[in-house]
Amino acid sequence: MGTSWHNVNGKIWIFVDAEIQVEIMRDTEQLLSCRFTHLGDGQELVLTVVYASTDRSGRIALWEDLYDMSSHITIPWLVGGDFNVITDDIEKFGGLPVQFAETEDFRQCIDICQLMDLGFTGSMFTWWNGRSDEACIFKRLDRCLGNQALQNCFPNLEVEHLIKQGSDHSPLLVNMRADSRPIRKSFRFLNFWVEHESFLDVIKENWVESYGSDPFFNFHNKLKNVGRALSKWSRDTYGDIFKQIATLEEVVQVHEQEFEQNPTGLNRERLQRVQADLIRFYAIEEKFWRQKSGMLWFQDGDRNTKFFHAHVNGKRRKLQLQRIQDHPGTWLDTEEEIAQEAIRFFSDQFKEENIPTDFSMLDKIPKMVTEEQNQQLYEMPDEAEVKRAVFGLNGDSAGGPDGFTGRFFQACWEIIANDLVTMQSGFVKGRSIVENILLAQEIVHDIRIRGKPANVVIKLDMEKAYDRSMRLVMKTLSNYEKVSGHKINKQKSVVYMHHLTSHNIKELVFSVTQIPKKDFPFTYLGVPIYYGRRRNIHYKEIIEKIQNRLSSWTDS
Known part of the structure; x- marks a missing residue:
């Protein structure tokens, strides 16, 4: 009591x-x-x-x-x-x-x-x-x-x-719960930043430091350095746009209520000043949410008020899944049906299905790639080719966990071009594979970010491509138990979760995937992958291998 x-x-x-x-x-x-x-x-x-x-x-x-x-x-x-x-x-x-x-x-x-x-x-x-x-x-x-x-x-x-x-x-x-974990927001490049007059100056000032000879490592760390600088610059330049929107909305709502009661007595000039500020922040917010931007501004006060009522009521309506189509092609529109189909779809990804053994139709496939064309696939791309690829990117989409959209690479091309072209050497056969390691480490590092649902990393092991390559060619897209044409080896695959993940979620993931859970760190391409602080124990295995190799050397 x-x-x-x-x-x-x-x-x-x-x-x-x-x-x-x-x-x-x-x-x-x-x-x-x-x-x-x-x-x-x-x-x-x-x-x-x-x-x-x-x-x-x-x-x-x-x-x-x-x-x-x-x-x-x-x-x-x-x-x-x-x-x-x-x-x-x-x-x-x-x-x-x-x-x-x-x-x-x-x-x-x-x-x-x-x-x-x-x-x-x-x-x-x-x-x-x-x-x-x-x-x-x-x-x-x-x-x-x-x-x-x-x-x-x-x-x-x-x-x-x-x-x-x-x-x-x-x-x-x-x-003020002491046991809750802080929400760490991952970096997200906001495309409206490029419109500011000081944007390119921020990029130039923070893209100059060199982080080593490896082009992937150098480019990766320059992006992180720029990301930190942009986050601070945005706070100083724009402030908290969402907090300002909430504040202005309250002011506009009061004025609009008065307008409904007394249309002739309202000071429209004052209302329009507040609405103009709110429109400016709405435009920024809508760009942030990658929704359509640009609004009609009506000079007539009555139409303006109706516009604002409609916009305020609907502006934060996020994209929602209204219906989905199941495997036979039937549309499902109730929340329960959508949930059941989602569970069925992802559960089927990890179930064995009959694999066809008749591959005679492969003989009918014509050879479409010449030896010359095949050789071109191995050649280093020049700057013009890289630039065409960059400017063909979706400006609103981020291609990786770093949060930088295509618009960033396009707007900053003159500053980052040399590093970006140099980095392409890593995609050529026989060149650096450090990008794969950096990408894996970045993904695992973000497992600490709190979200709903909780983040999870699944390290998949595939059955040997040579043993199954001919059989897998015939597998259709309806066979969900494959990743890039390979069958998942569930005995060697592993699920990794944050150490604070609840027991119920752990059990649910295992019941659906039948993949065992293990703890960090794990080794990927010979390098330890972990989250949190770097510790000596993470590199113990590598150090021991080097020590064993050194101890086996003898003077000639």
Whole structure:
């Protein structure tokens, strides 16, 4: 059975589960501070809930209380609530301009108490004055702050601004599970970056370093270096476009509601300014999701409003699988039928089927490739051929796990051309195979990225191509138990998963594939493949082989 506490004037309430021990540390008209101790694991946390005065002079007592508390708290400390003040002019929309004195006291308190803003998802504004048109004001009055100990203990802490319901303030939802893994987003090149005037300068500045003589290794690391630079440049240049979209949507929604009630009284010029900003971010977002971009802008206010209602309601509708066709050709459109067919399809990939033995029809296949043409397949491609291939790429598609789309290679051709052409030597018979190793390592490295469903790597072993080549020629696409024309040897194939993958998922994968699970690392082309930190034990086998070979040498 849980318990509850409130501050002296009853404006702050805290409800706590039974497994939490609570000690009241400070109780004033503007804050209630408690020390929480979990009875199970002994974890301690100080929570300070704030309901600040609307008057600047009245908040002085609040700042002094926080100053005093900060000098004594060494455990994780979370401070959150309604501070009734902002820290910057970007946290306000509408109303009179922000005065420096309005924000200075609060910023100074945050600095002295060594607290940090914990960020948020959702709309920036947590308060609305309930009015529209010129009288409309939005502010970020509610926030969560934390000390360094809090962030060390809960590195994955997240704050979400929820939708306002029955109040002029947005509820704040704090998720601070210590056992959750951080979401590591893989790099994704955004094609709209190339339109920015400073884009090519970023590429030039970060494509100059050489990482060794191997062209594959050099190119691979230059891409990673550029990817890191672009990520930082994008944050500095564009900011969080999705957070800005959520904020502007809330402002537009209020104005549009007023327009529906009073079409003649709305300040259309003001609405159109906000809508223009929102259109700009929508265009960026739609390019990000690789959806069609470009929108019609109507000068007529009524048509403009209808356009926005339709767009806001449908803009985040992602591509969904509405129906699929099963093996006999029947269309399935219910969720249950689609799920069953998906399970059947992937299960059949690992089931043995009858293999035809009559290959007489192969004698009817004419020889279409001349010896000269065959020889050309082994020749090194020149720069013109590589350039034609690059500019024939799909600009919206990324060909590998590095996240760089065809548009990147096309826009940066003059900068990366020499490295890209040099790298083609690795595809010629008898040349470097390090690209295969780098690709495998990159894929396994990304297994740590949290997603739904969880990532899994399957290392497949094929039956010898020589033994089965004639039989496999006759296998049709309907025979799913093959990869590039080879039968899977399930006894020698292995499934690799992240070490935190649940037991149920592990059992499910095995029941479907009948392929055993093993742990990292494994050896691929003589090189250890692993995720996480590089360790000496990963290279133990290679080192032992080298030592054994060295010990077998004798002086001539």
